[in-house]
Structures are given as C-alpha cells and as structure tokens.
C-alpha cells in the first residue's frame with residue numbers, strides 16, 4: 001500500500017438520501033494504477049477542518065468493473081467530516097485521498113458458481129454493494145442474497161440502484177429489506193437484525209451450508225448478532241468477513257493495562273521503514289503507541305481512526321515483539337503473517353522493526 005495522500009478532484013457529488021452523499025473522484029491516468037481497488041475496500045480522505053487534520057475512511061460503493069472511483073458518506077450526528085462532506089463538497093474541489101486499502105474483499109473468479117450472502121445495516125451497505133456488484137459482474141454463474149436493515153424506507157441508501165440491480169440480475173440476486181420503524185405485512189421483515197431475527201433468517205431463508213462467504217457490515221450490535229448466529233450454526237470463521245466502522249472506547253481497565261505496557265517499553269529501540277527509508281527511534285511511553293512515536297519523530301506513518309478499526313496504520317513486524325491492544329481491522333491471516341496495527345501496538349523488548357511498505 002502506498003502510504004501517501006494524493007490530491008484528487010471531485011467529479012460528482014450525488015445525493016443518495018437526505019443524509020448521505022456519494023462522491024465520485026476523477027483519477028488522472030498517472031494515478032490509475034495506484035487507485036485500482038478491490039471490491040469492498042476503502043479510501044482514507046483527509047481535510048483540515050476547524051484547525052484539525054481530520055481523516056476518515058469511506059468504503060467504495062462501486063465494483064471495479066464499473067470504471068469509476070466512488071465512495072459513500074453518511075452524515076453521523078456531530079460528525080465533523082461527514083457533516084462537511086454532506087454540506088460543503090462540490091464538483092471541482094480537490095481532496096487529499098489515500099490509495100484504496102482494506103481486507104474486506106474477495107477474489108471473485110469468473111469460473112466460480114458460488115452463493116454469497118451480504119448482511120448490511122444502514123451505511124454498512126456501502127462496501128457490501130461493491131462486493132455484491134462485483135460478484136454478479138465477475139461471476140456469471142454466482143448468486144447473491146442481500147439482507148439489508150434500515151430504520152425506514154427514506155433512510156435506505158442505494159434503494160433505487162438496488163431495485164435496478166434486482167431487475168437486471170433477476171435470477172441471481174435476492175434482496176430482503178428489514179425496517180425497524182415501518183410495519184410490513186410479513187412479520188419476518190419487521191424490526192432490526194438482532195440475534196433472534198438472524199437465527200430465524202438462517203433457519204428459514206439462508207441455507208448456510210451452501211454459502212461461499214458472508215459479508216457483514218453495519219452497526220456493532222448488528223454485526224455481533226450476525227457473527228454469533230453464523231458461528232452458532234457451524235459456519236467456519238474464515239467464511240465470515242466483517243467490516244467494522246467504529247469500535248467501543250476501551251474501558252478504564254484496558255486503558256490502564258495499555259499504559260502499563262507502554263511504560264515497560266520506555267526507551268526501547270524501534271526501527272521504522274517507510275517509503276524505503278529506515279529510521280530508528282527510542283520509544284516514549286507518554287505518546288502511547290508506535291504510531292504516535294513514529295509521527296512525533298517526523299515519520300509520516302499513515303493513520304485514520306487510531307482505534308484499531310481501519311487498518312490504515314498497518315505495518316509488518318519484521319523483527320522483535322509487540323503487544324497489540326484492540327484489533328478490529330486485521331484478519332487472522334494478516335496477524336499470522338506478522339502484520340500489526342501500529343496505533344494499538346507497543347514494543348515488548350528491544351529491536352522492534354516495523355515495515356510500513358510491506
């Protein structure tokens with residue numbers, strides 16, 4: 001992954017619902033290789049707002065086959081960036097954008113005849129839509145079922161596009177909407193995607209044994225309910241792909257444990273490799289983690305959420321040991337391969353080497 005930001009011009013701002021827009025970027029030819037994305041990945045956008053360097057990750061809502069780069073941004077209550085995006089962004093404006101990254105993706109194969117299921121809640125539809133369209137476009141023999149939860153009809157992002165896709169892929173796409181605040185005739189479609197509803201769906205609607213992958217993105221409680229229900233029904237963990245947008249704040253005990261680990265690492269030598277350059281620093285526990293130490297030393301290590309969710313700060317631990325706090329952003333395979341979230345990691349012992357280019 002290239003770690004730098006690149007200025008991209010906004011080609012289009014499309015209002016999707018009263019509180020969500022999608023943004024299409026112009027990608028100049030010279031940057032096209034860098035901005036080639038896999039379905040379900042996200043971009044980190046950066047802006048200076050109210051005197052702060054604000055960074056947020058937004059998922060692509062298109063398939064690579066569609067030939068455009070577009071993300072969706074839903075306004076969240078009090079959200080500095082999402083409010084700015086929904087009110088102020090206009091075509092012609094230039095934004096700082098980091099190339100696509102993220103492991104919530106799938107290598108679709110034109111020969112495959114698979115079944116996929118997407119569970120989406122609210123703006124969690126964004127990466128799921130990218131995966132859904134990619135599955136249908138890339139694999140002519142595959143099918144996709146989307147289970148999509150929202151408050152009410154007016155808040156459904158991509159409602160029309162989904163209806164169009166359903167017409168286009170009539171034999172291969174099923175979409176079931178679940179609404180919390182509107183009464184449908186069929187009781188199954190009323191209410192939120194909680195544990196009981198998921199269990200019922202897996203009993204009545206989805207035959208889990210036939211599914212190649214489940215793509216899950218939405219509010220935390222919904223994702224937990226879906227994940228637990230799938231695992232309970234014996235679905236293998238590696239078939240359940242999760243994309244979290246937010247994490248709970250660590251509680252006081254966790255925060256104290258992290259601070260204690262950081263204190264033990266005082267003065268430890270940490271070597272950072274970024275854009276081919278090596279730099280060694282002495283770990284300062286007051287800064288909390290490897291990412292903050294890197295940035296304080298002038299190493300422009302990438303980041304967005306600083307909460308263990310987005311994996312923008314990912315680096316490969318090529319020697320030494322670290323302890324990592326929250327990890328919502330790396331897959332088990334990435335952890336196995338030695339990747340760490342530097343915003344959550346403190347060195348254990350000396351001679352830690354972290355490669356951001358790997």
Ligand code: FES
Nearest residue numbers: 304306309311343
């Ligand atoms: S900055 Fe998002 S996981 Fe570290």
